Amino acid sequence: MKTGTNRNRFNLKLQKKRLLRELEQLNSSCNLDKKEERDVSFQSRIEIADATTEFEKNLALDAFKRTNQSRIELALKKIDDGTYGICDYCGNSIDPARLEILPYANVCINCCRNDSLPEKVKKD
Numbered sequence: 223m224k225t226g227t228n229r230n231r232f233n234l235k236l237q238k239k240r241l242l243r244e245l246e247q248l249n250s251s252c253n254l255d256k257k258e259e260r261d262v263s264f265q266s267r268i269e270i271a272d273a274t275t276e277f278e279k280n281l282a283l284d285a286f287k288r289t290n291q292s293r294i295e296l297a298l299k300k301i302d303d304g305t306y307g308i309c310d311y312c313g314n315s316i317d318p319a320r321l322e323i324l325p326y327a328n329v330c331i332n333c334c335r336n337d338s339l340p341e342k343v344k345k346d
C-alpha cells in the first residue's frame with residue numbers, strides 16, 4: 223500500500239473530527255440563542271421594536287447555521303461514500319490546502335472562480 227493512501231485516510235479521519243466538532247459548535251451556539259430568546263421576552267414593551275430587529279438578525283443567523291450544518295453533514299456523508307474532496311461540478315479533486323481552510327468545500331477553486339457557473343454551485 224502506498225504511503226499517500228494512508229495519509230489520505232488519516233486526513234479524512236482528521237477532517238471528519240474537525241467537521242464533527244464544527245457541528246457541535248453550531249449546536250451549542252444554537253442553545254445559547256434559545257437562552258437569549260427567553261431573555262428577550264422579559265424586555266419592556268419599548269424595547270420590542272429593537273427586539274424585532276434582533277429577531278430578524280437571529281433568523282438570518284439561524285439560516286446561516288442551518289446551511290452550514292447541512293454542508294457539514296454532506297461532507298461527512300461524502301467521507302463515508304469515499305467521494306470527499308472531489309469537486310461537485312467538474313469531478314476533479316479539490317486542493318487539499320483548500321479543504322484545510324474549508325473542510326466542507328464542495329467545489330474546486332477553479333469552479334469557484336468560474337463566473338459562468340450558477341451562484342448556487344459556488345457556495346464557498
Ligand SMILES: [Zn+2]
Pocket residue numbers: 309310311312313314329330331332333334
Ligand atoms: Zn471543479
